[in-house]
């Protein structure tokens with residue numbers, strides 16, 4: 001939803017009924033989606049539902065009959081951004097429904113924006129849709145009820161997020177997601193596999209599996225059994241990987257914890273049933289810090305586990321995120337983290353400086369680390385991580401690899417290999433070197449969503465450059 005409208009109009013109080021001129025045309029809902037990929041999936045589900053009922057998605061505030069703002073409330077900066085987005089939607093449109101993580105704290109919203117039509121909390125799809133019905137009743141017209149088979153997605157056509165569960169049963173001391181989103185609530189495996197099958201049939205070439213704790217999938221359903229394609233699957237992590245591996249598309253697993261039962265997925269990765277890629281938010285390498293963080297699997301020998309995974313699947317890409325400057329982090333514990341990082345040799349790494357979140361248990365831990373120390377540790381961490389990444393990427397020069405093209409502009413195609421998740425990892429840039437050999441294709445022939453084969457010709461700390469050899 002662009003925020004470029006110039007004609008501000010005064011914020012109006014709630015109007016319950018739609019304007020009379022709407023009687024004869026489709027209802028148009030504007031959508032502003034903030035926050036993480038999980039929130040994006042929530043937005044997609046709400047939009048899919050509304051589209052199924054004949055609503056249209058408005059591209060601007062002016063064109064919308066009302067606006068839904070899906071908020072994020074994870075850290076204070078996200079709260080501010082969400083409150084600003086609500087204010088903008090009110091100013092530009094006047095009829096606003098708020099949902100998402102910040103919706104779990106309606107008082108924060110209503111104190112600043114008393115004229116929003118309704119506030120609903122995270123995962124409250126039905127409530128959001130109900131609020132849209134209340135303020136903009138659907139117009140029943142079979143022609144408008146047609147829905148594209150893949151639903152409405154906010155990602156490009158060739159990849160899609162597949163959300164397998166809501167909530168989390170862990171109690172990490174720096175996080176308030178369980179308080180905001182509730183305990184783990186998994187979707188039954190046949191429902192997930194059917195959605196994945198529909199997405200694949202609609203042309204999606206890469207599925208990104210997300211939840212708060214993918215390795216815990218199904219525990220709340222006691223691993224319920226269900227049928228799919230004539231076989232029995234349990235609602236559990238490994239059966240999910242097996243089922244998705246039947247689809248013949250890229251399947252990328254995010255937010256997995258290093259529990260022993262995760263080992264069983266490595267053979268599927270070695271066979272390329274699912275991508276040899278694991279996104280594991282390790283958060284730290286010091287066991288004492290991990291214990292204070294109350295991280296799941298904090299007592300596991302993660303380095304031993306990584307070594308054995310790589311023995312079984314040498315191409316495995318490991319991505320992770322870390323927090324430096326957690327309360328009480330000593331120089332010794334930080335040094336343990338750097339040593340752990342060296343040993344683990346992770347491919348992709350993100351790092352955050354700890355910042356308190358209202359309501360998190362870690363706020364009570366002491367001492368809090370001074371901002372300049374956090375800054376210095378963050379810089380040292382990122383420098384080390386960049387060296388490791390550069391070394392691992394340099395080893396790829398000369399290799400041939402299959403990539404999926406995300407975009408093409410100005411003679412360069414931006415693509416991703418098995419090792420690159422969209423938006424968070426590096427890319428493979430494909431540029432014409434002007435020396436096409438017999439049978440080779442030019443970059444100008446590539447389109448977003450194409451498969452291509454490339455030969456890697458250069459690497460920097462984060463990205464690769466490749467020469468196109470084959471399309472398709």
Ligand code: SF4
Pocket residue numbers: 168169170171172175176177178212213296
């Ligand atoms: S695993 Fe920890 S950090 Fe992740 S959502 Fe659950 S409590 Fe929060």
